Amino acid sequence: MADDSxxxxxxxxxxxxxxxxxxxxxxxxxxxxGVFIGxxxxxxxxxxDRRPEHEFRYANLAVRGRLLDQIVEEQVERAIDLGxxxxxxxxxxxxxxxxxxxxxxVARRYEAAxxxxxxxxxxxxxxxxFDTRGIPVLRHxxxxxxxxxxxxxxxxxxxxxxxxxxxxxxxxxxxxxxxDDRLHLxxxxxxxxxLRAGQVLGLEVPADPDQPWPDEGLRTPAEVRxxxxxxxxxxxxxxxxxxxxxxxxxxxxxxxxxxxLPLRP
Numbered sequence: 001m002a003d004d005s006x007x008x009x010x011x012x013x014x015x016x017x018x019x020x021x022x023x024x025x026x027x028x029x030x031x032x033x034g035v036f037i038g039x040x041x042x043x044x045x046x047x048x049d050r051r052p053e054h055e056f057r058y059a060n061l062a063v064r065g066r067l068l069d070q071i072v073e074e075q076v077e078r079a080i081d082l083g084x085x086x087x088x089x090x091x092x093x094x095x096x097x098x099x100x101x102x103x104x105x106v107a108r109r110y111e112a113a114x115x116x117x118x119x120x121x122x123x124x125x126x127x128x129x130f131d132t133r134g135i136p137v138l139r140h141x142x143x144x145x146x147x148x149x150x151x152x153x154x155x156x157x158x159x160x161x162x163x164x165x166x167x168x169x170x171x172x173x174x175x176x177x178x179x180d181d182r183l184h185l186x187x188x189x190x191x192x193x194x195l196r197a198g199q200v201l202g203l204e205v206p207a208d209p210d211q212p213w214p215d216e217g218l219r220t221p222a223e224v225r226x227x228x229x230x231x232x233x234x235x236x237x238x239x240x241x242x243x244x245x246x247x248x249x250x251x252x253x254x255x256x257x258x259x260x261l262p263l264r265p
Contacts, residue, residue: 013201014056015085015086016084016088017260018043018044018060018061019061020040020066020090021066022065023039024062039194042191044056045263047203057260059255059258066094072091080117080121086201088127088164089117089125090127092107103144107155111151111155118159123161127166128149128152129146129149129152130145131168171192171212182231196210
């Protein structure tokens, strides 16, 4: 349950800027117009429902594939200049996925950005990493992700930031919370994250983000093997190829909502 301070946060939010990478852009949650929706857009709807019509304003500066330093350079100052009441700052995940990356060093650079944001934005919500124990390939990085998550929580304590704790969100451990590429959330996964973010900010959300998934029949070992082969061919090999070529999925991609505008026309 949200405490009084969290309820106060939600009452004063009239504008919101989201910064980050593919997670915040909404990859895995396509809209009818071909633009991704995602948890940040869904959170903006929850926040706007508490304000008079056309009063709430929202920007989403996130771009898929961005590393922490790119997010800081391209998005942080822009978000501050927009003057929102709330910024969500989810970054560093792509850095942690890189071979040889040091979560302590990533956290040091992340904290510098948090210090800048919190000095000039009323409320800054930070995001931890996911628990990847059930995700192929990423399960091997669980220790690094856990270390980075511990840093994020400590930074949040130092700067008095609310935390969207994705590590503890049990519902996203289900494979149905993830897109076919197993790297990005599905529409249902994004919805559950938005509901949890709303709770963190003190909103009364319309559903429990950790409600159990419907029962699903057991898959045979042959079905699992077939799915894994398809995933490796369609997603893993191309992903590795992009890394080897130094190509990002976000090359030539622009933010989908670069300005603070009313959420609904």
